[in-house]
Structure formats: C-alpha cells, structure tokens
Amino acid sequence: MTKTAPLPMQAADRWLLRACLWLPLAALVMFFGVPMLGIAWRSLVQDGTGGIGLGNYAALLDTPGVWRALFNSLLLGGSTTLVTLLLAFVVAYGIERTRMPGRSFTAIGMTLPVLAPSLVLGLGLIFLLGRNGVVGKALGIRPEIYGFWGLLVADVLYALPQAVLILRTALRHGDARQYDAAEVLGATPWRQFVDITLPGVRYGLLSAGFVVFTVTITDFGNAVVIGGNFQVLATEIYNQVSGQMKFGMGAVIGIVLLVPAALSVFIEHLAAQRQAGLGAESAVPPVPQPHAGRDGTFFAASLVIVGTIYAVVITVIVASFIRLWPYRLDLTLKHYDIDIAGGYAPLWTSIGVSLVAAAMGTLLLFLLAFGVQRLPGRAASAARLLSALPVAVPGLVLGLAYVFTFNTADMPWGLLYGSALLLALCNYYHYHTQGFVSMMTAMRTVPTALDDATTVLGGGVARVLGDVYWPALRTTLLAIAVFLFMRSMVTLSAVIFLITPSLSMGAVTVMRLDEAGFTSQAAAFSTCIMAVVGAMALLLHLITRKPVPSAH
Numbered sequence: 001m002t003k004t005a006p007l008p009m010q011a012a013d014r015w016l017l018r019a020c021l022w023l024p025l026a027a028l029v030m031f032f033g034v035p036m037l038g039i040a041w042r043s044l045v046q047d048g049t050g051g052i053g054l055g056n057y058a059a060l061l062d063t064p065g066v067w068r069a070l071f072n073s074l075l076l077g078g079s080t081t082l083v084t085l086l087l088a089f090v091v092a093y094g095i096e097r098t099r100m101p102g103r104s105f106t107a108i109g110m111t112l113p114v115l116a117p118s119l120v121l122g123l124g125l126i127f128l129l130g131r132n133g134v135v136g137k138a139l140g141i142r143p144e145i146y147g148f149w150g151l152l153v154a155d156v157l158y159a160l161p162q163a164v165l166i167l168r169t170a171l172r173h174g175d176a177r178q179y180d181a182a183e184v185l186g187a188t189p190w191r192q193f194v195d196i197t198l199p200g201v202r203y204g205l206l207s208a209g210f211v212v213f214t215v216t217i218t219d220f221g222n223a224v225v226i227g228g229n230f231q232v233l234a235t236e237i238y239n240q241v242s243g244q245m246k247f248g249m250g251a252v253i254g255i256v257l258l259v260p261a262a263l264s265v266f267i268e269h270l271a272a273q274r275q276a277g278l279g280a281e282s283a284v285p286p287v288p289q290p291h292a293g294r295d296g297t298f299f300a301a302s303l304v305i306v307g308t309i310y311a312v313v314i315t316v317i318v319a320s321f322i323r324l325w326p327y328r329l330d331l332t333l334k335h336y337d338i339d340i341a342g343g344y345a346p347l348w349t350s351i352g353v354s355l356v357a358a359a360m361g362t363l364l365l366f367l368l369a370f371g372v373q374r375l376p377g378r379a380a381s382a383a384r385l386l387s388a389l390p391v392a393v394p395g396l397v398l399g400l401a402y403v404f405t406f407n408t409a410d411m412p413w414g415l416l417y418g419s420a421l422l423l424a425l426c427n428y429y430h431y432h433t434q435g436f437v438s439m440m441t442a443m444r445t446v447p448t449a450l451d452d453a454t455t456v457l458g459g460g461v462a463r464v465l466g467d468v469y470w471p472a473l474r475t476t477l478l479a480i481a482v483f484l485f486m487r488s489m490v491t492l493s494a495v496i497f498l499i500t501p502s503l504s505m506g507a508v509t510v511m512r513l514d515e516a517g518f519t520s521q522a523a524a525f526s527t528c529i530m531a532v533v534g535a536m537a538l539l540l541h542l543i544t545r546k547p548v549p550s551a552h
Contacts, residue, residue, distance in 0.1 A: 013462075016462060017371065017374055017375060019367075020367040020368070020370050020371035020375075020465075021372065021374075022371070022379065023364075024365070024371070024383075025379065025382070025383045025386070028368070028383070028386050028387065028432070029386070031426075031429050032386065032398075033386060034405055035398065035404070035405040036389075036393065036398075038405040039251050039254055039397065039400060039401035039404055040251075040255065042248060042404045043248060043252045043255055044248075045248050046248055055248075056248040056251070056252045059252075060249070060253075060256075063249070065236065066236055066256070068231060069231045069232050069233050069235070070233055070256065072148075072230055073234075073257075073260075074217070074260070075148075076148065076216060076217070076230075076232060077216040077217040078213070080159060080212060080216040081212045081213045081216065084155075084156050084159050084163050084212045085163060085205060085208060085212065087156065087305050088167050088208060089167055089201075089205070090301050090302065091160075091164050091302050091305055092163075092164050092167035092168045092171055093171065093298065094298035095107060095168060096168050096172060097171060097197075097288050098298045099288050099289070099291070099295050102299060102303065106303075109307075109309050109310050110160065110165075110306065110309070111537070112161075112310065113157060113160070113161050114486070114490075115486070115490070115537065116313065116526060116529065116530045116533070117221055117490040117507040117510060117526065118154075118158050118490075119221030119510060119514070120221075120510070120526045121154045121157045121312055121313075122150070122222040122225035122226035123225060123514065124316045125145055125226060126150075127316065127326075127523070129145040130143070130145050131144070131145075132325070132327075133326065134315075134325075137326050137327075145226065146230075147227070147230045148230050150227075151223060151226055151227050151232075155215075155219060157308065157309055157312060159211075159212040159215045159216060160309070162208070162212065162215065163208040166204055166207050166211060167204050167205070170203070170204025170205070170208075171200075171201060173204075176286040176287065178196050179196060179286060182195070182196060206267070210265070211264075213260075213264050214260075214261050214264040214392075217233065218261055218493070219493070220235065220395070220396055220493035220496065223235045224511060225511070233256065234257070236253055237250050237254055237257065237396055238396070238496065242497075250400060254394075254397040258392070258397055261392055262393075265391055266392070316526055316527065317523070317527050319519075320336070320520060320523040321335070324520075325520060335521045335523065338521055338524065338525060340516070340521075342509065346504040346505055346506050346508065346509040347506045347525070347532075349504065349506075350488070350489050350505045350506035353420050353427065354424075354485045354486075354488035354489045355485065356424040357424040357428040357488040358485040360425075361428035361431075361432070361481075362435075362480050362481040362484065364428075365436055365439045365480060366439060366473070366477060368383060368436065368439075369440050370443065372440070388433055388436075389433070391433035391434065394493065395493035395495075396494070398429070398494055399426060399493065399494045399497040399498055400497050402422065402426050402497070403497050403498065406422060418498075418503060419503075420503060422498060423498055423505065426498060427484070427488035427491055427494060427495065428488070430487075430491065430494045431487050434483070435480050435484060438480055438483075439476065439480060442473050446468065475544050478540065478543065479540060479544065482536055482539075482540040485533075485536055486533050486537065489507075489529060490533060491507060492505075492507040495507075495508065496508060496511075506529045507529065509525055510522045510526050510529070513525060
C-alpha cells in the first residue's frame with residue numbers, strides 16, 4: 001500500500017497541471033477566438049436579406065464615406081506618428097542621456113494621459129483652444145480646434161507616453177565604451193549621435209512608430225469628441241452600427257480596421273525582438289556628464305512638451321470647478337452634482353467591473369503562464385499564439401465581435417449579454433497580450449532550484465504554485481492587476497457597444513455628457529475617474545517601492 005499511495009496524488013497533480021493550461025486556454029478561445037470568428041462570419045451576412053456572401057464587401061466599394069474615413073485614418077496615423085516620434089525622442093533623450101533638471105517632473109507628466117480616458121485630452125483642448133476656450137477669449141478670436149488639427153494634437157498627447165517608454169528602453173541599451181572609443185578617435189558629439197546613438201535606437205524608433213500608428217488609427221475617444229466632420233474608421237464603425245444599424249457593414253469596416261492594426265503590431269513585434277537582441281550583457285550603460293548648453297536646450301524643449309500635457313489635463317480638472325468656463329470663473333461644486341446619465345452609478349459600475357477584470361485576469365494569466373511553462377507541446381504553442389493576437393485587435397472591433405457572439409437567445413452564453421461580467425471579460429481580453437507577456441517574463445525569473453527542491457521534498461503542483469511561484473511573483477501579480485484595473489477604468493472603445501441603459505461605464509458617461517453639451521459635468525466625471533485610477537497607481541507605487549536601507 002505504501003508503494004501505491006502516491007499514485008492518486010500524482011494523478012491529481014497531472015490533472016491540476018492540465019487544468020492550469022486548459023482552463024485559461026478554453027476561456028481564451030471562448031472569449032477571444034470565437035468572437036473574432038464571429039465578426040468574420042457576420043461580415044459575410046448581408047444586412048436586410050440575411051444571405052451569405054461577399055455582398056457587404058461589394059457594397060463597401062460603393063460607400064465613399066468609408067474610403068474617405070480610411071484615407072483620413074491613414075493620414076492622421078502617419079502625421080501623428082511623425083510628430084510623436086520627434087517629440088518622444090526629445091523627451092526620452094533628455095531623461096536618459098542628459099543631466100537636465102526636472103527629469104522626475106517630466107517622467108510624471110508622461111504618466112498623466114495613461115490615467116484618463118483618451119477623450120479627456122480632447123476635452124482639455126476644447127476648454128483651451130475651442131471656440132469658447134480660454135485662449136480664444138484672451139486673444140479675442142474664435143479658433144477652430146475641431147477636425148484634423150485638433151485630433152492630431154489630441155492623438156499626439158495620447159500616444160506620446162507609450163513612445164517615450166519604448167525609446168527610453170532603447171536608449172538604455174547603449175554602450176558607453178563605444179562613445180569612449182569614438183571620443184578617442186576625435187569624433188564630435190554630433191558625429192557620435194549620428195553614427196552611434198541613432199543606429200542603436202533604430203529598432204526602438206520603428207517599434208515606437210508602429211505602436212503610435214496603431215493607437216492612433218484605432219482610437220475612438222478623441223475622434224468622437226474633437227474630430228468634428230473629420231471622419232475616421234473608428235467613428236465610421238460606430239455610425240454604421242449605432243446610427244444606421246448596419247451590422248454587416250460595421251463588421252466589414254472592423255475587418256478593414258483590423259488589417260493595418262494587425263500589420264503594425266506584427267512589424268512592431270519584429271522590431272522589438274531586434275532591439276532586444278542588440279543589448280549585450282557586458283554593455284556599460286552611458287552615464288551622461290553635465291553640459292550646460294545641451295541640458296538647458298533639452299530641458300526647455302521637454303518643458304514645453306510635458307507642460308502641454310500638464311496644461312491640458314489640469315485644465316479639465318480646473319474646469320470641473322468653474323461655474324461657467326471661461327466667462328464666470330468663480331469656483332463651484334455644482335458640476336459634481338450629476339443627476340443625468342445615471343448619476344455616479346456608471347462610476348461604481350466601472351470600479352466593480354475593473355476589480356473583477358483585474359482579479360479574474362490576473363488569476364487566469366498566472367495559471368496560463370504556469371501551464372505553458374510546465375507543459376510544453378502543441379497546446380502550449382497554441383496558447384502562446386492565441387495570447388499574442390489580442391493586442392492587434394482594436395477595442396471597437398472586439399466589442400462589436402462580442403455583440404455578434406453573445407447577443408443571442410439560442411446559445412447558453414447568451415445569458416452573459418448585458419452583464420457586468422461580460423464587460424469585465426471584454427476589458428480583460430482587450431489587454432490580455434500585455435499581461436501575458438509580463439507574466440511569462442516574470443515566470444522565467446523564478447529560480448528553478450526552488451521548484452525542484454519543492455518537488456523533491458514531496459510537494460505537488462499545488463504546493464509549487466502556492467509556496468514557490470505565488471510568493472516570487474507577488475509584485476508582478478499586483479502590477480498586472482493594477483494595470484488591468486487602470487485600463488478597464490479608462491477604456492471606451494471596447495465597451496461602447498456592450499453597455500445598456502441600466503449598465504453603463506464611466507468613460508461612456510463622459511462621452512454621453514459631452515455629446516449632450518454638459519462639458520463641465522463631463523470634466524467633473526473625468527476628474528473622478530482620474531482620481532480613482534491615480535489613487536490605484538499611487539497605491540501600487542507605495543506597496544512596491546523598495547524600503548530605504550537603514551543607516552545601521
């Protein structure tokens with residue numbers, strides 16, 4: 001009996017290990033793979049007749065508005081990418097390669113757009129540069145911020161933090177010995193910049209460029225607030241589905257939007273791999289030396305760039321306390337007395353949905369990454385491949401795919417439609433790829449010796465998970481949970497098609513208030529969202545910061 005006793009435990013371990021892989025994988029297939037197949041199928045179902053064929057694609061050829069929106073999206077994406085890369089490189093270089101003052105101030109400013117729904121930047125620009133904006137009132141003019149130029153500025157500010165983050169990482173891969181050798185050979189600082197710095201960050205620039213392009217052409221919030229008559233693909237999908245109830249045409253436009261986004265993500269992935277391969281383990285990171293002229297120039301440029309972000313975000317916050325912007329500037333709290341669009345119920349719904357997305361998503365990612373690492377094979381390969389795809393799917397397309405898949409009375413999963421759980425699942429799988437990559441990276445840092453020691457001492461899979469991986473990855477798990485919470489709080493495009501009159505989200509409420517003309521109340525609601533997200537980010541910082549070593 002002593003010889004056969006361990007066998008049931010071994011069988012239990014095998015089943016538990018398989019469950020770690022197969023349960024999250026099944027959920028990934030159900031809540032990402034099936035909806036994406038659903039939107040592809042729905043694009044073949046002709047509106048009105050219900051017939052199957054390429055009629056919707058043929059109708060696309062006779063819909064000039066879609067082609068105009070596609071051209072506008074590509075024009076806006078290309079323009080935003082060029083401007084953002086230039087500004088992002090200035091900021092990233094100033095932080096990483098100079099001794100300019102205010103680097104912490106600049107880095108904090110780069111986080112502000114992440115804490116708010118994207119349409120907040122559009123709101124801030126309207127308060128500043130709109131027809132009744134403070135700048136126009138001060139100068140006695142009525143500037144026209146709606147359209148291409150306003151959308152360009154809003155998208156640049158929205159995409160800038162992501163580009164800066166990528167370029168800062170690329171600049172850290174430099175090797176000080178190359179610069180020392182160039183200086184010995186008599187190369188000027190400009191020559192060193194052209195021959196060493198730029199080639200060293202070329203893949204980082206390429207990666208940042210495609211990230212910015214993808215973010216821009218798929219953004220819905222800024223386009224709906226400040227785009228005016230400048231139609232882009234994101235707003236065209238919304239108009240086709242919500243305005244004209246043409247679900248088949250909306251699905252086709254979603255497929256069209258998916259192609260450039262997926263291509264950009266694929267090229268960005270290749271660029272990121274090339275950039276990662278450039279860093280040698282023996283490289284000595286460059287340590288910038290003080291240089292008054294260079295440091296002052298980058299400080300001034302960075303101050304203008306990050307100052308614009310501060311100005312736009314702070315303007316939204318200040319406007320929420322102003323009685324009538326910009327004519328009656330006395331302070332008031334009346335805009336926080338929101339009794340339309342469900343009051344503050346959507347904010348509490350967002351918090352609840354975001355908490356569920358964070359807790360459920362972190363657990364599923366933890367189990368999936370563990371199962372992929374411990375059970376290599378076809379299932380693990382399929383999980384890796386499928387986990388890499390959500391990042392290429394715009395939120396608007398994923399949300400529309402959920403409508404086609406779950407808005408049904410014929411399937412049991414139709415019970416999920418209109419529920420907070422489905423909103424949480426959509427938000428989680430919208431950002432699944434980023435969480436999976438972070439979790440897999442952290443899994444590789446867990447010492448295999450601890451895993452082996454626990455197994456040798458008789459610990460099963462449950463003990464390995466609880467005693468080795470869970471404690472070792474606690475900080476990463478918390479960071480991923482906060483990331484999912486923050487993105488779920490501010491996302492708009494992924495949930496715009498899934499809300500109901502009785503179940504709305506905070507970012508959608510901001511859009512509804514702005515559409516109804518209650519811009520100050522939209523600013524107040526945005527401020528509440530930013531306060532919640534900012535508090536969560538601050539909490540993560542306080543929990544994960546390293547304690548100051550004692551003097552003793």
